[in-house]
Amino acid sequence: MVSDVEDLDSPVSVPVADVEAADQLASDEIKDRQFVVALARGLEVLRAFTQKDSVLGNQNIAAITGLPKPTVSRLTHTLTRLGYLSYSERLGKYQLGTAVLSLGYAALANVGVRQIARPFMQELADYAGASVSLGSRDRLSMVYVEHCRSDATVTLRLDLGSRIPVETTAMGRALLAALPDSERRYLMDRAARHDPANWPRVRDGIEQAVEDYRTRGFVISAGDWQSDVHAVGVPLIPPDGSPILAFNCGGPAFLFDRRRLTDDLGPRLVNLVRNVEAALLRR
Template identity: 45%
Template sequence: MRNEDILALTPRSAAAPAQAKPRRTKEQSLAKVDKMRRGKHRKGEDATDIAGDEEEQDRQFVVALSRGLRVLSAFKAKDPTLGNKELAERTGIPAATISRLTHTLTKMGYLHFDARTETYDLGGSALTLGHTALARISLRRVALPLMQELAQRANANVGLGIRDRSMMLYAETCEGSGLIGLRLFPGSRISMATSAMGRAYISALGNDEREELLKELAPQYGSEWPTIRHGIDQAMREVAQQGFCLSLGDWQKEIHGVAVPLVDPVRGTVYALNLGGPAYLLSEAFMRNECGPWLREVRDKINMVFATE
């Protein structure tokens, strides 16, 4: 029987005096309200929609800043402009708060307001910040021409990805000349746990960091996690044995992907290079026997450039 059950059965006069609970700070209370509004995390949601318990307990965590960044993160590459209603739905932030956040972000240049449609798009300050971040990725400068060459060779999508919480974020993409492709762009996010890119990234992490990440991912998939974890373990074995891993319909049923881990030799940042496309164009044999070795070759060429600089 739990202690709280014993107290519940104890006469009020005999119960031990209740100890006062420590009061929440204002920031912790706001984080708690946000979490309650957003509700339970569902499979496939962007991790930026989740306020973890660690945020509630962290006195250094600035909720107002977190809300502003969540508004900016709500914009996706394929989206049209968004209104306050759509932003409130995507972020779980109350509409009244959204209106103040978008007003402030517009004043700061991070959003652009279209008075005719009463909607917002990312502004110049946000774009400048994004371009600055991309410019700092020296790997992008080296990898881009090699990626484009491979995209044409395989007639597929080739991407350079980096971790964005529990997702993978495309820092760069190249498309082949085919009429049908994945149509993923810089800024696109895909699943870390089920994609070849994400699994290649996981394989390059140290043991402690990897286990911590897997603990974060597991609750998002519920009863499906054992199957997904098996796929991750299989991918790690493939990377160890052949330098690349496959995802055949695990991310999306009709999509095949292959990826290699890539570690920035200067900063030590972990990335992943992937190649993917429709399964009917990219057979398992083609991916395993041709595309995987091609990707591995691109990775080796990138490392060679850094070794000679």
């Protein structure tokens, strides 16, 4: 489903959402006097590193973030001194340092729903021979904060920290379907600007997901993200008012046809979320 990690010399991908964020920095400085652009730029440098692009040089980072290379050089030097990046003399490139790892674990620890949801997720994964994941939104991506897989030989090769698109995946569409109309339209507008050629098809899929969530409680992505991946998604609206999360369940298309998604896995994932909601209310 997901391509193997590329060689270090392969072209660096530029996430759409990260380019958009870099374009916003100058306007944010003008609109918000409290906005610290230097800090925002440093964080954009850290965000440039992904599972796919885990080792980057200053030129790569400049291309991803849209920041001037001299600015990037100063930021990477500072972040290295602080332990957020580490530098390889042999490669002449950077990778994330242990200070970022400690922040990541602290963030995961604060997502208390993970511990509650995991037993239910593992039970469904074992039953279905599937992958079951929990994610939160980061710009136009969903980031896995919990992941369970079965012992089946064929499952999706994703794990904690994996990023998937909001607009074409079951997890992302589930979250979009649960958002207030104004927020959903805002995110759809931003996605449309970066992929106008495919937007009519993507928009139709999101609108269908909103209707499916209203009538069935779950959404489907059958080959919309990757042609060989089918999944269902259900949002979780935490009772404490924290940001909406979303679950998915799925795997290879040849094992999870639409009928199985609709008649079996969708209702089971809805039941999983209801169990998690009930457990959260009892805390």
